[in-house]
Amino acid sequence: MKALVLAGGKGSRLRPLTYTSAKQLVPVANKPVLYYGLEAIRDAGIHSVGIVVGDTAHEIREAVGDGSRFGLDVTYIPQEAPLGLAHCVLIAREFLGDEPFVMYLGDNFLVDGIAGLVEAFRGSGNDAQILLTRVAEPQFYGVAELGPDGEIIGLEEKPEHPRSDLAIVGVYTFSPAVHEAVRAITPSARGELEITDAIKWLMDNGGRVRSHFVSGYWKDIGRLQDMLECNRIVLEAIEPNVRGTVDGFSEISGRVLIEPGALVENSVIRGPAVVGADSKISSSYIGPYTSIGARCVLENADVQYSIVLEDSAIRGVPGLTYSLIGRNVEVSRARGVPNTHQLMVGDHSRIQVRA
Template sequence: MKALVLAGGKGTRLRPLTHTSAKQLVPVANKPVLYYGLEAIREAGITDVGIVVGDTAAEVRAAVGDGSMFGLDVTYIPQEAPLGLAHCVLIAREFLGDEPFVLYLGDNFLVGGIAGLVDTFRRADYDAQILLTRVAEPQFYGVAELGPSGEILRLEEKPEHPRSDLAIVGVYIFSPAVHEAVRAITPSARGELEITDAVTWLIDHGSRVHSHLVDGYWKDTGRLQDMLECNRIVLERIEPGVRGTVDRLSEITGRVVVERGAVVENSILRGPIVIGADTKITSSYIGPFTSIGASCLVENAEIDYSIVLDGSSVHGVSRIAHSLIGRNVEVSRATGMPNTHELMVGDHSRIQVPA
């Protein structure tokens, strides 16, 4: 079995970060989201992986390389434009050959992995298996209606009146039968070849399409609140360890990771948190569910429930919460101008300040 990982797309919901970075490489607990998916694929016993890349191909290649760091053999498949998930299958035909494969969306975060899904598919005689999870608001997702034995009867994309609360997760397994389906369908109203249309084609032509319910936690990390929630889930499971330097004036409580080269002085760290390599924390409070990237500086500041990416500095600011701060960003307190906010903000940003 092979795997096809989708790492293209524009990541419009995470702008401005994704103007300069692939959405699949935004970190959760200081590790890119894409890495979690590649690790899950390897843990399922799959080593031959194709990665579909778009405008951010160079960045994805630099981050993943030939796949050997994950125990994988990676082939890159360029996609000229984001023309749909089924289009990714279409252009990967030569790589996939006549083997079954996992289709994995690289910006999806799934706790518990996919080993159970893969094992079930290998034992069964299915043409497609779709991963599902129960959600509170199914009208915002692709939704599946199931038969009595778990077979897929119908798929609907963001239905006004959902027939179930089972949302489609961004992980699928297909037999080679899907190649005929992706050739047969036509672009949707938004000009893309939809994978749900390919699955529907399989159902209409008598193929066996089955469901598999998610055992663990799942999120599509396309929005800020989803990134922060994934960060929280991972941090709750981290193994604490101080490999950097923490002075006697500092206080550590809970699950805290301080990476090599990091320095903590006269500060309070309330876990679960991760402090990246070569970062300096001085006279600050870092609260629960926060990850600070590598080579950052936090001084006389308070941060909690947030993600700070590599190379950024936060100085003299309290209190930052529910925030995602990009790479090489400087956040500081304005001086000499009471009741004034000085901002240099890029396109598609969101800023909240006190009234």
């Protein structure tokens, strides 16, 4: 069995961060989201992986390499434009051959992995098996309707009046029958080959399509609040370990991971939290559910429930919360006139300041 990982796409909901970075490489607890997916594929017993890449291909290749660090054998499959999930299957035909495969959207986050889905699919005789989870607002997702035996009897994309609360998670398993389906369908109104149309084609042409439910936690990390929530979930399970240097004037409590080379001086860190390698925390407070990336500097700062990416600095700024700070960013207190804000902000940013 093989795996097809989709790591293209623009990541428009995480702009401006994704103008300069692949959304699949935004870190959760200081590890790129894509890595969690690759590890889940490996842990399900799959080792041959094709990664579909687009505009951020160089960055994905640099981060993943040949896959050996994950115990995988990786092949890269360029996609000239984001032409739909079914188009990814179409262009991966040579790599996939006649083997069954799992298709994994690289910006999905599953705490308990996909071993259960893969095990249920193997030997089932199904042509497609769709991963589902119950959600509070199904109108924002692809939605599945089930028959009495768990078979898929209907699929809708972001319906105004959903027929169920079962959202389609971005992980699918397919038999080779799907190759005929993706060749048979035509582009949707938005000009893409939709995987839901391919699955419907299988259903209409005698294919066996079944469901499988998520065990544990799932998120599509398309928005800031999703990233922060995933970060919280992972940090709650980290093992505390101080591998850097903490001076005698600092206080560390709860689940706190401090990576090698990090220095904590005259500061308080309340876990769960992680401080990346070679970072310096001085006279600062790091509150729960915070990830500080590698080589960051915090001086006289107060940060909690946030993600700070590598090589960034926060100086003299209190009360920073529910924030995602990109790479090589400097956040500092404005000098001069009291009670003013001085900002240089990119397109599609969102900033909240106390009046």
